[in-house]
Amino acid sequence: MMAKSKFLNSTDAVNAIINEAIPLFAKAGFTGVSMRDIAQAVGISTASLYHHFPDKQTLYLRSIAQAFADKAQGISTVLAKKGTPEQRLTKFIARFTKLMSQDSHFRMLFQRELLDGDETRLRLLAEQVFQPQFVNVAKLAKELIPNGDAHLMVISISGLVLFHLETTPLRQFLQGGRAEHNDPDVIARHVTTLLLKGIKGCG
Amino acid sequence: MMAKSKFLNSTDAVNAIINEAIPLFAKAGFTGVSMRDIAQAVGISTASLYHHFPDKQTLYLRSIAQAFADKAQGISTVLAKKGTPEQRLTKFIARFTKLMSQDSHFRMLFQRELLDGDETRLRLLAEQVFQPQFVNVAKLAKELIPNGDAHLMVISISGLVLFHLETTPLRQFLQGGRAEHNDPDVIARHVTTLLLKGIKGCG
DNA sequence: GTCTATATACCGATAGAC
DNA sequence: GTCTATCGGTATATAGAC
Missing domain, CATH: 1.10.357.10 (Tetracycline Repressor, domain 2)
Structure with missing residues (x-):
């Protein structure tokens, strides 16, 4: 049995996170946005963010890319x-x-x-x-x-x-x-x- | 007897702080610069910053002004x-x-x-x-x-x-x-x- | 894959001695 | 006016259960 997941697969989760992160980083910049902010916008915990991205910098780079x-x-x-x-x-x-x-x-x-x-x-x-x-x-x-x-x-x-x-x-x-x-x-x-x-x- | 002071008077201290803060805020933005960063650049403690400015926001506004x-x-x-x-x-x-x-x-x-x-x-x-x-x-x-x-x-x-x-x-x-x-x-x-x-x- | 709980560090800001 | 010490909060990031 799979653990309950908000998204169908990891790719969906990654895309959802990036889509929420883009407007946040655009409005406040890298240092102006916390991992908590992004997690809250997506509706997951900060720990879950780190399952999909190794660190904040990588999440930022993927978002702007x-x-x-x-x-x-x-x-x-x-x-x-x-x-x-x-x-x-x-x-x-x-x-x-x-x-x-x-x-x-x-x-x-x-x-x-x-x-x-x-x-x-x-x-x-x-x-x-x-x-x-x-x-x-x-x-x-x-x-x-x-x-x-x-x-x-x-x-x-x-x-x-x-x-x-x-x-x-x-x-x-x-x-x-x-x-x-x-x-x-x-x-x-x-x-x-x-x-x-x-x-x-x-x- | 006056306490030992790095500056001749408060105005000098304020100007010195602002002059150090301007390039820092320019390069990293409000959220990218900490009061500790500014204090270190000036060569004083963070507590001293708060003697001259009530908070970080005010120091920032004075700097850009x-x-x-x-x-x-x-x-x-x-x-x-x-x-x-x-x-x-x-x-x-x-x-x-x-x-x-x-x-x-x-x-x-x-x-x-x-x-x-x-x-x-x-x-x-x-x-x-x-x-x-x-x-x-x-x-x-x-x-x-x-x-x-x-x-x-x-x-x-x-x-x-x-x-x-x-x-x-x-x-x-x-x-x-x-x-x-x-x-x-x-x-x-x-x-x-x-x-x-x-x-x-x-x- | 998600969560709660937490480790560790840094943040803004304050207390109080000198 | 400066300092050391510290408070309370938040930051990034991790551990480990489910």
């Missing part, structure tokens, strides 16, 4: 294949903005890793999550600026979108901040215009 | 007064990039507050630190785009600069990343060209 893997899959379909470079850039920004605005947990984990991640974790993040799409956007950038620095340009494009999303909680206190500035469509339109036409094109 | 106040002063002299709007924008970006690249502690505390700050702390950050200069840059934006959204534009300008600095540890693992991309002059030149001429102007 999962969150990043899910997102990497989503990003991979973001780049359109047809149209002029300008049209494809416009489409990419619209999709990227929407994707990033929908998943605050990914964004927060990403931000936290930029602050706290060691070389190993940042390398994982770069190679497993961003590299594939980074290359594609860099190619698109090369079509637009054959003699320009594609790396700098991809960072700028990403940064424009992400910084608008990151600063959402702050901008309400800054001059001219309005609720519509949180609308992904508004952000995407602004960013696209700025990139294609420069400041002067935004007036 | 100090870090932000220092920076607010620095930012306030960044905007040039003479020249065409384009010249003043160029000058602002160069100075802002240099200022932000020099102080990683401020940048990290700012990033952490975007993730963890409650409404009260974010309001303080906005009103005490950014608002004065935000208004001036918004005015400059209005000269360039009289009918455009100055708020969105100031966020975009700041985001372009800050995201390049934030992603420094990650970019070495992404295609085309080179050491020169961490040079504030290179970043400022790229951002300025992008803003004034759009993508096409960067080729």
Whole structure:
């Protein structure tokens, strides 16, 4: 007779734990979340957590790896294949903005890793999550600026979108901040215009 | 006879504690730093910390307030007064990039507050630190785009600069990343060209 | 695979001597 | 104003029953 189990098998338990851990780590960071917090969210004891993961660090790494893997899959379909470079850039920004605005947990984990991640974790993040799409956007950038620095340009494009999303909680206190500035469509339109036409094109 | 004191007076002690606490909180965040860590960095006991601050939260708030106040002063002299709007924008970006690249502690505390700050702390950050200069840059934006959204534009300008600095540890693992991309002059030149001429102007 | 109970260490914060 | 000593609580992690 099996002991009574909350989950059908170990894989289910591991997935359930990770799914509860991701939002907790996103909101409070590694040091801000205790094993007790996670156990309580899952509905099991802390001792059971240690049956599935050897320690907190491993549970954290598995959690961010999962969150990043899910997102990497989503990003991979973001780049359109047809149209002029300008049209494809416009489409990419619209999709990227929407994707990033929908998943605050990914964004927060990403931000936290930029602050706290060691070389190993940042390398994982770069190679497993961003590299594939980074290359594609860099190619698109090369079509637009054959003699320009594609790396700098991809960072700028990403940064424009992400910084608008990151600063959402702050901008309400800054001059001219309005609720519509949180609308992904508004952000995407602004960013696209700025990139294609420069400041002067935004007036 | 006075008891032997490490500092000449209480104000010196408070300043010394805050100056040690700022880099610690910047690197590890509120929950990642213990009162023991701070006490050891200063070279006093934890009990002495509690003589100068009622609790950890207060010490943290005083630390970020100090870090932000220092920076607010620095930012306030960044905007040039003479020249065409384009010249003043160029000058602002160069100075802002240099200022932000020099102080990683401020940048990290700012990033952490975007993730963890409650409404009260974010309001303080906005009103005490950014608002004065935000208004001036918004005015400059209005000269360039009289009918455009100055708020969105100031966020975009700041985001372009800050995201390049934030992603420094990650970019070495992404295609085309080179050491020169961490040079504030290179970043400022790229951002300025992008803003004034759009993508096409960067080729 | 889950639990209760616990070992061990560290946490924030305090008491009280000097 | 600083210290040593310590309190009560919580942290990670483990032991061992079921």
